[in-house]
Amino acid sequence: MSSQPAAANGNIKQDRVGDISIVSVAGTVDMITAPKLEAAIADAAASAPPAVVVDFTAVEFLASAGMGVLVAAHGDLAPAVKLVVVADGPATSRPLKLVGIADVLDLFATLDEALAALQR
Template sequence: MTQPNPVSCSVEERRTDEISVLAVSGTVDMLTAPKLEEAIRAAAKSSPAGIVVDLGAVEFLASAGMGVLVAAKQDLGEAVRFAVVADGPATSRPLKLVGIDEVVDLYPTLDEALTALTT
């Protein structure tokens, strides 16, 4: 019996002016959500004006990943603006179905999220 491939998730951070952009790819579930949570915490330590979590390359977003996004929004408070890029059935649809779009600002593109956070 072969072991299944481990679930993979990668998070890469880059800075656009005063905004920290976290590009997430792969699967965000209960095994990989802590990686996203730590990346958001690390980004916040650099005192950005805002943090954008770009889920454009995410293939599967589980409730654990959604929970990380809501917790990050609450933890950052008013000090750091927070937005999520989500478009399509793997990310945007589940976020909207459970009402996270009412708590966290969602944008279909990174450009739209950056514009919203810098104006």
């Protein structure tokens, strides 16, 4: 049994809204948890949905390893599957904007905004 709290382990769950895959992440995304995120994105894209949404709403810390996973996944999936990110706040959207990932991927403040944009 791990001595770390569950949130520190980068808790990841998958869901679908219509034909859009959603990967929701909570806690910390760092070099320890980034491989789990990478695997979850690949699994979510395996059914060839039109889009995969990575929801970082509950992420408390986003390290460069997590951002690297997003860039790599975008390169692997595009143009067949659109990858978008939900992030709002200093722990997630700010670093994504600072390093320029928000210039490559669509960034939304809420999951509802992301889904509305994808269903147009």
